[in-house]
Amino acid sequence: MESSGSVGRRPVTDAESRHAGRRWWDGDADAYQAEHGTFLGDADFVWCPEGLREADAGLLGDLSGKRILELGCGAASCARWLRGRGAHPVALDLSAGMLRHAAAASARCGVPVPLVQADAMALPFPDGAFDIVCTAFGAIPFVADSAAVMREVARVLIPGGLWVFSVTHPIRWIFLDDPGEAGLTAVHPYFDRRPYVEQDVSGVPTYVEQHRTLGDRIRELVAAGFVLRDLVEPEWPEGHEQIWGQWSPLRGRLFPGTAIFVADRP
Template identity: 55%
Template sequence: MPLPTPSQANRTFWDRDAARYHMEHADYLSSFYWCPEMLHEADAGLLGDVRGKRVLELGCGSAPCTAWLHNRGAHALGLDISHGMLSRAPSGIPLVQADALALPFADNSFDIVFSAFGALPFIGNLDAALADAARVLRPAGRFVAAVPHPMRWIFPNDPQSLTAEMSYFDGAYLEHSPDGELTYAEFHRTMGQWLRALQTNGPFRIVDLIEPEWPEDLTTTWGQWSPLRGEIFPGTAIFCCVNEKS
């Protein structure tokens, strides 16, 4: 019997982990926050005016971002691989369960495609995912992706640790069951790898790279993100791009 692919392993993981994740991150999942630094789209405006726009969210989870856009006049659609996550979305929000490596949409279907800490860090074949995102995005459409900052990779999961323990150049974190089945997969890219992948596979023209600072009044620890670390180095990278395909 074939071993699970990263997509299959992560779908099972997020189906099982949905309840814990929502209990632990209730504030973050209450609205459209880009990252653990709690940068809100209402303040950042990274997607621009969304009224009347067709918008696709990759890795929407329970779709708080999609719901926020929907309530502001966007034709917003949330996509996620996990039924367990999608089942927690608000009612009335258009949703699709699918893999970001095989988007079930026609070419040039959307004005905006974005991802807020979803899908992309869990995909081994980033080039294929970005190429498919560019395919469904119209020419000159906007693509925005918030991902864990590459700097995060070198530190352990302990949010109070400031000691670098892992190589910046290692590419994957994989968990396996006792019998060797893949149960979770997360992939790391250096900053250079992100820049090259975006510019090659859209091709996306990067118009901004945002590294949100940790707010002084934010005392919440979010996984391995914490005020201690946030004061010293960035935890999130947000790539703001324009699709330059002809």
């Protein structure tokens, strides 16, 4: 019987990570939206599987008239929500499949936003083009050199500009991706920074997700010239019973699943 590939932790190059990310999200876009589209909404800003919304958190501050880049936008529900609050958003993603869903959702709800297909490590915008850059689980976990993304974000922000991004909480990397009791036992070293890699029978990565410690993320921000203003660890809310991958009420009530970094460029 032919093997379908393998899963493990190993180094990957920038090119391997980029190719895997684009291929994966192009192929998974339909299934992802079918599974999560209702939770995310057509025009809503949900930071994380815990269900924290920007409407409640207010992490981006005043939005009226602000030029905002949604990085790794997926179907761009956040960008459409931002436009509804008087902002001028641009939605960027590497995946044509996800941008296809973004265009369809914009037509469906009548809230168009500019869509750009590009690599987060080489943003196609001039210096100081935006007041705010944000992403809810986009781009950062899927690039080999997230420090380079931090530098690019700093470049396209105005002085005083805001950079807010959510990622899987680094502590989650010590556990199996299991929403049940098996996901409560620590099995991986926190300091093993090798990415999680799924690969085909030829050894070509088909899905890559990167791990950085909390300290790593802070050092990346500082090196890019940012000042960290807050680190939000959303708590699992009462009454929220929806499982999203490895996020579940069981795990969420014991340890954090999401980290949201709030930083600005002085």
